[in-house]
Structure formats: C-alpha cells, structure tokens
Amino acid sequence: MKIDDYDLLLRLNEIGTVRGTAKQILISQPAVTQRLKYIEDYFDEKIFIRTSKKLIPTPAGELILKQAKNIIEQEQNLKNTLAKSSAEVQGTLSIACSTLISQRYLPSILAAYTKAYPKVSIDLVTGISEDIKKDYTKYHVCIIRGEQLKEGICEHLFGDPLYIFDTEAFPKNQLKERPLISFKSDDSMHDLVDHWLYYHQKEIKPLKAIRVDQIETCKQFMMEGLGMAVLPKSVSHSLMKSYPHMPLKLNGAYATRDTWVCYQEGIRNLPQVDHFIQALLREKYD
Template sequence: MKIQDYALLLKLNEIGTIRATAKTILISQPAVTQRLKYIENYFGEEIFIRTPKRLLLTSSGEMILKHAKEVISKENELKNMLAETSKEVQGTLAIACSSLISQRFLPAILGEYTSKFPNVIIDLVTGISEDIKYNHQDYHVSIIRGKKLKETTCIPLFQDPLYIFDTFPFPKEDIKKRPLISFKSDDSMHELVDNWLYHHSDVIKPQKAITVDQIETCRQFMKQGIGMAVLPESVSGSMKDDYPHLPLMIDGKPVTRSTWVCYQEGVRRLPQVDAFLRILTNQTFLK
C-alpha cells in the first residue's frame, strides 16, 4: 500500500462520491474506481457501500480508515522531524489560502519563496475562508479573510477597505435603486455588506440580488452595467479612476475586511514554515 492510497480513502470518505473525488484530485473516475478496487482486494474487505447519493463506510471500512489516518499522521510527523533536524530548508510546506489572496498576492510571494528555497515542496489548497477554517489542522499555514482562527497563533496581514461600485453615479439626494451583484464568499463578508446596507437604507436600496461564483465574474458584471457590486480595494484599486464608487463607512469609520495568517503552536520550528512566514509577514499588501 502506498501513502497515496490511504490519502485516497480519506478523500473518498470526506467527499462522499467517486465522481466528485476524481474531479477534486484531478484524475479520471475510472482510475479512482480501479484504485479503490485494488485497495479493497489488498485488505480483502469491502470498504465502502455504493449508494446513489454517497459512499457509506462498512464496519471494516471504519477500521481501515482509522488505520489510514494513523499512517498519514505518522508519515507527516516523520517528515516534520526530519525537516526540523535538517540544516537545509526542505520538506513540504502545506498552505491553505483564501482564493482572493491566492490570485492577487500569493503568486509573487511563492515566486520569491521558491527561488530562495527550491527544495521545498509546496502543497497548496485555495478556497473560501470558512472551508479553510474548518480544515485548518490539515495545513501548516492558513491565510484567511474575516475573523481569525480560534486556538491558533494569528498574525494580521492587512485591512482591506470595501467600496461599492456601479457604472451609474451615486445620487446625493435620491435613493439609488439598482441590482446588487455579490460573489461567493464566507458569511463574514456578507454580514459586513448587509450591515452597511442596513445603515444606508435611506440612500441605497438594492432592487434584487445577483449571486455569481467568483469575484472576477462579479467585477465584470458590474463593468457591463448589470448592477452594483461591493469589492475590496485589493482587487478594485485601479477601478476607482474609471467607475462611480463610494467607500463603505459606518459612523465615520471605514468598513474593512481583515486578512490573517494563522498556524498551530510549534509549527514555526519547521524551517520551511518559518521561512515562509518571514517572507509573508514582510510583504506590503496595499500601498
């Protein structure tokens, strides 16, 4: 059995279907099915019961999954111990990063990091901050937006002011009624926007809500005049010269989105993690 086989079992149990798992790990569905069949033949036991909705663990499967978790945990412990004792910065650096940060800032940061430490293997997952928070223990470093992670060390990276944009001007003496375009994000982002709209219901009243999957889609819809959009400065700074906009303010204070880097206690003993955190925290994100 390979370590990848144990990881596959855990992923199948987490996601619940062979098709979705294959899509997530970027290999074909027949390949996943064939590998699962090999693993079940290896143990001589059925691990999952296939149902129309999801895979269900058998009693034997529960024991095998417990063993898989222990094997992967021991493997990671060994890698970490080897990395700690090595004078050279190497090993694996597991990062979970907010999609916005991964698109806007992370490429340059990882470019600098990998040029300095080419022997480090980068294991990167991107997504919504809420999903990252739920699985943060799977990573050395989590870069998240919104509220910081409890029971971890969190370092603030920057505050990202929010603006509302439109292709039509914002009238000073009339109520603005336009569709509001929003992008898929975590609850804390929606709470900030809803709270601001509540405090400004006398001047802005969205006609309807349009929800899209990504922030870039939201931005392009706004540019085409489809509706208003609330965007952080980190992705909209250059737009302020071209489109009508208002800063989100409540009681004279700007409404901002916090960005944090969070990690478990002791993880900085790993040279590859400490080196990444030093580069990350020395960055200037918003000029």
Template sequence: MKISDYELLIKLDEIGTIRGTAKVVLISQPAVTQRLKYIEEYFGEQIFLRTAKRLKLTPAGEIILSHAREVIKREEELLNRLAQSSEEVQGTLSIACSSLISQRFLPKILGEYTTKFPKVAINLVTGISEDIRQDHKKYDVCIIRGEKLKESACVRLFADPLYIFDTEPFPDDEVKKRPLISFKSDDSMHELVENWLYYHQDSIKTIKTMTVDQIETCKQFMKQGIGMAVLPKSVSDSMMNEYPHLPLMLDGESVTRDTWVCYQEESKQLPQVNHFIDALTSTKFL
C-alpha cells in the same frame, strides 16, 4: 501501498464521488477507479459502497480509512522531525488559504518560496474563511479573511478597503435603487455590507439581492449592468477608473476586510513553516 494511495482514499471519502475526486487530484476518472480497485484488492475488502448520491464507507472501509489517516500523520511527523534536524529546509508545509488570497496573491508567494526551498512538500487547501476556521487545527498555516482565529498566534497581513461599484452613477441628490450582487463569503463579510447599507439607506436602497458562487462572477455581472457589487480593493483596483464607485465609510473611517495569517506557536519551530510565515509577513499586498 503508497502514501498517495492512502491520500486518494481520504479524498474519496471527503469528496464522496469518483468524478469529483478525479477533478481535484487531476487524474482521469478511469484512473481513480482503477487505483481504488487495486487498493480494495490489496486489502481484500470493499472500502466504499457506490450509492446514487455518494460513496459510503463500509465497516472495513472505516477501519482502513482510519489506518490511512494514521499512516499519513506518522509520515508527516517523520518528515517534520527530519526537517528540524537538517540544515536544509525540507518537510511538509500544510496551508489553508482563503480563495481570494489564493487567486490574487498566493501563486507569486508560493512560486518564490518553492524556488528557494524546493525540498518542501506543499499541501494546500483553499476555500472560504468560515470553512477554514472549522478545521484550522489540521494545518500548519491558515490565511483567512475577517476575524482572526482564537487560540492561535495571528498576524494581520493587510486591511482591504471595500468599495461599492456599479455601471450607473451614484447621485448626490436622490436615492439610488438597484439590485445588489453578492458573492459567496462568510458571515462577517455580509454583516459588513448589510451594516453599511443600513446606515446609508437614505442614499442607496437594494431592490433585490443576487448571490453568485465566486467573486469573479460577481464582478462580471456588475460589469454587464445587472446591479451593484461590493468588492475589496485587492480585486478591484483596476476597475477604479472604469466604473462609478464609492468607498464604504462609517464614522469617517474606511470599512475594511482584514486578512490574517494564523498558526500555532509550536508549528513555527518547523523551519519550513517559519520561512513561509516570514515570506507572508514581508509581502506588500496593497
């Protein structure tokens, strides 16, 4: 059995379908099916039951999956011990990153990092900050938006000002009534927007709210004149000269969305983690 076989079992359990797993691990659906068949033949046990909704672990599968997690954990511990004892930076670096940051900034940072430290194995998970918070102890480094993690060392990377955009002007002498388009995010983002709208209801009122899955979809809907959208500067600076917009202000201060890098202090003793945190904190984001 290879480490990649154990990793595949864990992905199958997390995602729940062969099709979805194939999409995530970037191999064909028949290839995933064939590898699962090989693994089951190797152990001589059926690992998953194929139900209409998702894969379900058999009793034997639960034992095998527990073993798979332990094998991967021991492998990472070994690689990290070797990394600490080596003069060359190597080992595994596990990162959980906010989707916005992973799309806008992380490719360049990781590109430069892997060029400098080619022997470091990168494990990357992206998603909304709320989900990352729930599983933050699984990762060496978490890059999240909104509130920082409790019981972790955290460094604020940047404060991201929020703006409200529309294809129609924001008049000074009348109440603007328009639909609001929002994108999937954690509760803290929605609270910022709702709080600002509450204090500005004498000038802006939302007549209905549409929620889309991604921030890019939200931008495109706004550009088509479907409604207003509140967007962070980090993904909208190119729109400033094209569309009417207002900065979100309260009590004379900008309403911002903070971005944090969070980690456990002991993880920073690993060279690959320490260098990556240095790369993040030395980056100029805005």
C-alpha cells in the same frame, strides 16, 4: 500500497464522491475509480458503498480508513522531525488559503519561496475562510479573511478596503435603487455589507439580491450592468477608472476585510513553516 493511495482513500471519504475527488486532485474520474479498485483488490475488501448521494465506508472500510489516517500522520511526523534536524530547509508545508488571496497574492509569494527552498513540498488547499477555520488544525498555516481565529496565533497581514461599484453613477442627495450582486463568502463579509447598507438606506436601496459563487463572476455581472457589487480593493484596481464607485465608510472610517495568517503554538519550530510565515509578513500587499 503507497502513501498516495492512503491519501486518496481519506480524500474520497472526506469529499464523498469519486467525481469531486477527481476534480480536487486534478486527475480523471476513471483514474480515481481504477486506483480505488486496485486498493480494494489489495485488501480483498469493499471499502465504500456507492449511493446516489455519496460514498459510505463499509465496516472493513472504516478500519482501513483509520489505518490510512495513522499512516499519513506518521509519515508527516517523520518528515517534520527530519526537517527540524536538517540544516537544509525541507519537508512538507501544508497551507489552507482564502481563494481570493490564493489567486491574487500567493502565486508570487510561493514562486519566491520555492526558489529559495526547492526541497520543500507544498500542499495547498483553497476555499472560503469559514470552512478553513473549521479544519485549521489540519494545516501548518491558514490564511483567512474576516475575523481572526479564536484559537491559535494570528498575525495581521493587511486590511482590504471595500467599495461598491456600478455601471450607473451614485448621485448625491438622491436614492439609488438597483439590484445588488453578491459572491459566496463568509458571514462576516455579508454582515459588514448589510451593516453599511442599513446606515445608508436613504442613499442606496437594493431592489433584489443576485447571488453568484465566484468573485470574478460578481465583477463580470456588475460590468454588464446587472447591478451593484461590493468588492475588495485588492481585486478591483482595474475597475476604479472605468466604473462609478464609492468606498464603504462608517463614521469616517473605511470598512475593510482583514487578512490574517494563523497557526498553532509551536508550529514555527518547523523551519519550512517559519520561513513561509516570514515571507508572508514581509510581503507588501498593494
């Protein structure tokens, strides 16, 4: 059994389907099924029962999953100990990052980081900030948007002003009635938009809501004239010159989505983590 095999079992248990797991780890579904069969043959036990909705661990499977978790944790602890004792920066760096930040800023930051520290292995998970907050203890570093974590240490990276865009103009002293397109995000984003709309209900009235899963889809729908969309400045630079827009302001101040780097007390004792956090704090977020 390899470490990757134990990791696969934990991912299958967490995600609940072979298809979903294959998609996340970027290998084919038959390959995942074949590896699972090999592991079950190795232990001579059925690890999961397949139902129409998800995989359910068998009693033997629960014991094996517990062992898998222990082995992964021991491996990680050993790597961290070696990283601390080595003069050269190495080990594993686990990151959970907001999808928007992972697409817009993280590639260039990680490119420079891995060039400087080629022996560090990167383990990256992306998703919605609310989901990351629930499992923040699983990662060395979390990069989230909206409200900061109540636990741990959070350092502010940047504030991202929000703008409302449309293919049609925003007339002054006249009620604008248009559909409002929104993308999947955490509650704090939707609360912020709802709060702004409440104080501007004499100027803007959403006729209906159109909800999409991705921010890029939201942009494309707006560009095709399906309705208005509230977008962060970080992903809408290219729209500023071509589409009518206005900033979301309350009492003269911009409404912004704050981005934070969060981590647990003491984790910066790991050199690979400390250097990455330093890189994040040095970055200029335009």
